[in-house]
Amino acid sequence: MKIGLVDDRFIDLDKMNGIVANIPNIEIVFSTLSAEEAYEHIKKDSIDLLIADIEMPNLSGYELADIIHSYALNISVIFVTGNSGYAVHAFELNVHDYIMKPYPKERLVKSIERLMEKTKATEMVGRLFLKQKNDIHIIQKKDIIFIERSGRSTTIYTKSGPIKTYQTLNELEGELRERDFLRAHRSFIINIHYVKNFSLYAKNSYIVNFEGIEEQAMITKEKVDFLQHNYY
Structure with missing residues (x-):
């Protein structure tokens, strides 16, 4: 500790x-x-x-x-x-x-x-069990930076690199009920602790930049307003 x-x-x-x-x-x-x-x-x-x-x-x-x-x-x-x-x-x-x-x-x-x-x-509660083809991958929730759904697959970006899974965002969102995680967009879940900044992308959406990685996520204006009111 x-x-x-x-x-x-x-x-x-x-x-x-x-x-x-x-x-x-x-x-x-x-x-x-x-x-x-x-x-x-x-x-x-x-x-x-x-x-x-x-x-x-x-x-x-x-x-x-x-x-x-x-x-x-x-x-x-x-x-x-x-x-x-x-x-x-x-x-x-x-x-x-x-x-x-x-x-x-x-x-x-x-x-x-x-x-x-x-x-x-509570350590086990802080782990996410990812179903893959023939394996179950175990990762620490606190190491998740953001999650992206694209087509039929989902990519979980962690501190140690990306991990692919076929679980949907709805399934993963049910496992990530901690206050750290936010469904930022229909295709993204973000960990608010790694957010570096938001860049305006369109009238009602922003690009999310994170600490430590180049990959980006999307967030709606409504969720940015929610974050500012409840977290920042």
């Missing part, structure tokens, strides 16, 4: 580092006193868990969690704070835990271990 730590007080950040670094199967991607630096990492979706103080100058931990929630990023959040006043709002953002300072080491360790167990339990 990849973790990011942010607290504007060095003594509190140092304590978090000391605890988290000794948990097996954990990688600390960043540890910073700056919420702005943490935000840059969050935009890249480079972590699985953010452990953050709430009250920090310029950008608060609550605002970081709100960004994660609003953009539907696949990042869990644990607040470690001296202020109990944000608890109700924190759980509205579906944070994993809310830990009050000062706290014993075991409190944070158990919270992270509980999240790791929860992640393992």
Whole structure:
């Protein structure tokens, strides 16, 4: 599990580092006193868990969690704070835990271990089983960039390359009910996390460009408006 730590007080950040670094199967991607630096990492979706103080100058931990929630990023959040006043709002953002300072080491360790167990339990749900002629191909849903239906076949563009299947978009859409995926057009399903930009193609449609690949998808103006209202 990849973790990011942010607290504007060095003594509190140092304590978090000391605890988290000794948990097996954990990688600390960043540890910073700056919420702005943490935000840059969050935009890249480079972590699985953010452990953050709430009250920090310029950008608060609550605002970081709100960004994660609003953009539907696949990042869990644990607040470690001296202020109990944000608890109700924190759980509205579906944070994993809310830990009050000062706290014993075991409190944070158990919270992270509980999240790791929860992640393992849902790992199979995060896989897509693709029916092919004589095989069943298994891929991680989070690795899907977009899906295109052309003629009688469907191409699933993933981080590691394209995969062909004869399953229809309607069949695949039923398997991709996560908030990450959107039926952007009658011939396309897109993963919103990989979208780089939209380019106007016609009066009621746009071309979708993605991070990491040259292939493009289509999206209707109606779905662009939907994305802006509900995600961005």
